[in-house]
Amino acid sequence: MYLRRKCEKTISDWLKSGAKKALLVKGARQVGKTRLIREVLKSKGADFFEINLIETPAAVKVLEQAASVEELAIGLSTLKKGSLKKGKTVIFIDEVQKYKEMVTKIKFFVDEGSFRYILSGSLLGIELTNLESAPIGYLSVLEMFPLDFEEFLQTTNIDQKIFQNLREAFIDHKPVMDAVNEKMLDLYSRYLAIGGMPQAVAAFAESRNVNDAMQIHADIQKLYKMDFTQYEAEDKRLLISAAYDLIPSELLKQNKRYVVSDLKNGLHFERVENTFLWLKNSGVALSAFNSSEPRIPLKLNEKKNLFKLYLSDVGLLTSEYGMATKNMLITKDPSLNAGGIYENAVAQELVSKGFDLYYYNSNRLGELDFVIERDGQALPIEVKSGKDYTIHSAMTNCLNNKEYNINEGIVFANCNVSKKNKITYLPIYMAMFLENNNSSAPLADIVF
Secondary structure (H helix, E strand, C coil), X not given: CCCXXXXXXXXXXXXXXXXXXXXXXXXXXXXXXXXXXXXXXXXXXXXXXXXXXXXXXXXXXXXXXCCCHHHHHHHHHCCCCCCCCCCCCEEEEECHHHCCCHHHHHHHHHHHCCCEEEEEECCHHHHCCCHXXXXXXXXXXXXXXXXXXXXXXXXXXXXXXXXXXXXXXXXXXXCCCHHHHHHHHHHHHHHHHHXXXXXXHHHHHHHCCHHHHHHHHHHHHHHHHHHHCCCCCHHHHHHXXXXXXXXXXXXXXCCCXXXXXXXXXXXXXXXXXXXXXHHHHXXXXXXXXXXXXXXXXXXXXXXXXXXXXXXXXXXXXXXXXXXXXXXXXXXXXXXXXXXXXXXXXXXXXHHHCCCCCEEEEECCXXXXXXXXXXXXXXXXXXXXXXXXXXXXXXXXXXXXXXXCCCCCEEEEECCXXXXXXXXXXXXXHHHHHCCCCCCCCCXXXXXX
8 A cells, every 4th residue: 555645745856946945854764755855756657767775785886886877877887777868867865874884965956957856865963974074055954753543544444534624623613523532532442453654553443453553663673773884883783782672661750751771770871872862763663862941942941861751653652561551542541651652652742843842851840742943932831641631730730830931831631622722632643733834844735
């Protein structure tokens, strides 16, 4: 099953514009980068030449040694069938992390103008350490994530009219029809069990068998562990793997905060900071840093040694917890401790929209699950998995604190839409509508 993605438009627009820029598509393994690029190029009738630097390692030497675009074209044509036509062909270089210098060398190739270039790869935050210093004006960057809930809905029978009504209810703060709300909450529980990894979603859509998705999740985890072994020193490889494996159990704790000493007694953050940076920059984990004040700019109050970690995909997380947990999610078993699962899903939704994640914790005022910056304001967010979603002392305390000047708070829960004073209660699935107007992340504009 081919799954449509919102970021198709970004790639299509780049292709259509004819801009003198290369496009770099980055993201964690298995989020669907290669297939999406290939499908968009095919659907738009583009003439393209694809080369994978892992499958064809000789291509790395071609890229290294090419002193001109002419030499590049000749070298690539010796490695794979296909013609490169000046002024027409798009050169698609996959697994570009195998040639780190490509990000800076691309300026030379783009400037010459004979071809257009699209690059893709995993671990780019690790391997391409000079990504931030890429030549401005010569490279656009698109980051891909697992399918969000809206994209997941294309595997269901929810039509566009219902979806539009849901969006209007979100905007107007009006309740959703009970039957529709219950159906959406059921589908969201399914999303929590399956997640957004395209291969797992497609397999489940075909068979409706959760085991098929779990097997794919296990295979993805093995790939991640193989990536960990590429780390320089053996002790650091083991540490990365251990730090990653600890995330699910840390999310079962009441405050969800990642405690470094849980890895090893007496271990301090300063000694292992690079390990957590590796997990974050590789895209396999998402981080929410502590902000000492719930006010903007949140980054000014950031404490990097206090953080929460989430897996990049909620389906990977629930597969780590096992089939019993997935069953309890789908059947809405009230005895399940689902707080960390719900938080993980909201975290990946917010990150995919371009939000930087923070949380707030105060002995006096309590803890907010998330605080994000939206429309120039601090927006506190609480995520509730149980029936007591109207109990949120930290949210109330922060909203009542005049120093913080917070105008609104959101509680996501298994509920319908309602509003009381400054707090808006929203069904958990409506996290998909929380857009970041200050982000360049692609917005929904496709009809599934």
